[in-house]
Amino acid sequence: MAKIQDRIDLIQGLSQRMHTFLVDLSEEDWDRPSACDAWQVGDVLGHLIGGAERQMESLRRGLNGDSGPPDGFVPLDAEGISANNARQYVALRQSLGDQLLTVFDQRYSELGRVLNTLGAGDWDKGCWHMRRGNMTARDYVDLRIQEMTIHDWDMRSAFDPDCRLDAESVGALLDIAPMWLGMTFRPGPAIPAPVVFRFELDSHPDRNHEVSVTGSQFQISTGSARDADALLRCDSDTYLLYMYGRIDSSSPRLKVDADPALMRQFEVWFKGL
Known part of the structure; x- marks a missing residue:
């Protein structure tokens, strides 16, 4: 298992990598369809902004002993969550306009500062996640790396279909893959043999x-x-x-x-x- 500081540094490195790639995009480039269904390149960045905001709020609540769903939470199935996310982050991207990348930079700088304040006894504390329910602060860091790495590819592949995943993140994603399978599994009827x-x-x-x-x-x-x-x-x-x-x-x-x-x-x- 990688040291948690290495994971935090990886998040910061990924955010800088994305900034370097996105900073020179034209208005038309931001509107290109991404590899993520229903989202343009700019919408993907809106989703990543929302992810950082959700993580910081979940950490704040979790460190104060509240790892349950937030007030007003309405449970949805996986398809419902995806549809809601698609609408929500298109709207966020539109509301931010030409400040989209600036806000992305701000949120990930804030997230880095928050993560670096956690002590050794904080990483196993529970935090709320809409798909996973109660998960540890440590696992939430891995989830952030996962989303950033895959969505970085979603945006880059709109311009280069042969682009590869961030090389420094591949090992982390291989570690996370079993957790991801658990999040995406759609149970069906039992079958006679495995x-x-x-x-x-x-x-x-x-x-x-x-x-x-x-x-x-x-x-x-x-x-x-x-x-x-x-x-x-x-x-x-x-x-x-x-x-x-x-x-x-x-x-x-x-x-x-x-x-x-x-x-x-x-x-x-x-x-x-």
């Missing part, structure tokens, strides 16, 4: 693993599954883009040994956000 999907990563063989799905539940394990129903081989970037729903199993970046219908079912069970 279906096993094996993932082999060319550049990180120590990360090879199996995902076993019973329809209503799933389990992740390591080791060699000789009886896997599906085998996927790829590099780390491709694995992460697949897991986060940015490409599907038909992508030529993936080497797939499986019935295409089985892979489509995996993408129903684990639907990227």
Whole structure:
């Protein structure tokens, strides 16, 4: 497990990387469709601003012993949360106008200061998250890295379809991937026997693993599954883009040994956000 300070520094590095990329965009560039459904490039940045604001508020409440939902919280299913987010952050982007990047810089500078005030005894305190419910302050840092890395790619790929994920963030996202699968799993009817999907990563063989799905539940394990129903081989970037729903199993970046219908079912069970 990486030191928490390394994770905080990574968040700050990602925000600076995004600023450097975005600062010279034209008005037309901000309006380009991103790789994130329903959002233009500017809308993605609005979402990242909102994410930093939510995290700081959740940390404030959590450090004061309140890890439950905020007043007025209305629970929604995953589809409802996504639809609400899509509308909310388009509106935020529009309200900020040409101050969008300035506010982004401000919020991530504030977030860095807040995270650097936490002491050793604070990182395991509970904080509220609308999808995860109660999660630790430490896990929330990982979630912020995840969102920043994937959405950085969402924006960059609008200009360069062959761009890669931030290299310094890939290791962190591989650490976070099991948590992400848990957040995106859509349980369905139980099936007679588990279906096993094996993932082999060319550049990180120590990360090879199996995902076993019973329809209503799933389990992740390591080791060699000789009886896997599906085998996927790829590099780390491709694995992460697949897991986060940015490409599907038909992508030529993936080497797939499986019935295409089985892979489509995996993408129903684990639907990227």
